[in-house]
Amino acid sequence: MELVSIGIKAVFVENMIFAYFLGMCSYLAVSKKVSTAIGLGTAVIFVLTIIVPANWMVQEYILKESALAWISPQFEGVNLEFLQFIMFIAIIAAIVQLVEMVVEKVSPSLYGSLGIFLPLIAVNCAILGGALFMVQRDYTLAEATVFGFGSGVGWLMAIVALAAIREKLKYSNVPDGLKGLGLTMIITGLMGIAFKSFIGIAM
């Protein structure tokens, strides 16, 4: 039950985009067409579900204070937390590269649709943000996995909704200065208001 509530919270209440503004760069840049938005969103779900638990293990068995004690008792008290950023980002970059190679080998058709988006994901702040939030909130491994998956689903939902609205807006008559980024910001704000209604739901 706890897991379900973490998942739902990650999708709706604490949506990566509307509550934390994470992954905005690709959210704004790749939301012109629904089909590409679905591609990128799927890739984000995929990567988040793998990376949040992976970084959980790194945090738990390498970085945390006294975490290295499982190798030998003399490492008791060693705290490598200052290496957190470098470790996390290196693991994200490495796993993204790995996932790209595996997908290319195993399923060329999936690679065809995800391929170009995977490198983009290494610098998507939603991924690193998910990993950092996981540390801040002291999740267990199962919770971290659910949280990663849920965050990805929330992100996919947001980008697909925005892409659909932008497709419809393409032929509307918008003031010149507002075209593109300005209008997208306003739409995102309005969508944010809608998502605010989930906050009242206590989990």
Next chain:
Amino acid sequence: MSTEAVEEKIVKKVSEPLLSKRRKKLVKDPLNEDNPITVQVLGICSALAITIKMEPTIIMGLAVIFTVMFSNLIISVIRDFIPNRIRIIVQLAVVATFVTLVSELLKAYNYPMFKVLGAFVGLIITNCIVMGRLEAFAMGNKPYDSMLDGLGSGLGYAWIILAVSFFREFLGSGSILNFKVFEALGIPYVNNGLMVDSIGAFMILAIIIWIQRIKTGYVEQ
């Protein structure tokens, strides 16, 4: 003796002044016409997340200027030695080093602010402005120029987030830099909760973009 003098003259002619027109342009362009946030659409995540109050925004601006400048410098110095295939990882490692530095400094000297900024200091690593400048500029230009370019982009980012945070704090909390303006003036003002919320950030940024684009005449297709 005379040949030496002539040579010196030639050398002087070739080397650019420290702040030539071209270099000034490197710093000035990102402030308005080529602003990283409003024109290039980079680094929006943190621009919106930490702009509720002005104080953390100033710290964030400084942190980003520092990170962009120095990672630009380092990448530009080692640009000829980076194998093309792994350049993203190299860039990320350099940026992460500087961000770790910033975060440790903040933890040591201003711990309350570190708590306020939370995960967003770490997220400077994936701030697209930093990566974008490294990819687009530092990989192909000299160190000093790259540093100026980083300074320009950092300043362009900083002034936009400062503007956003000014309006968000003023309208959302009725204060400027934690000084309660409306209370001091004796004007009754009900704080606008929408401005503290993420929605206010989107709206204010949209309005800033609109005004700026009317001025520069930039139209997105």
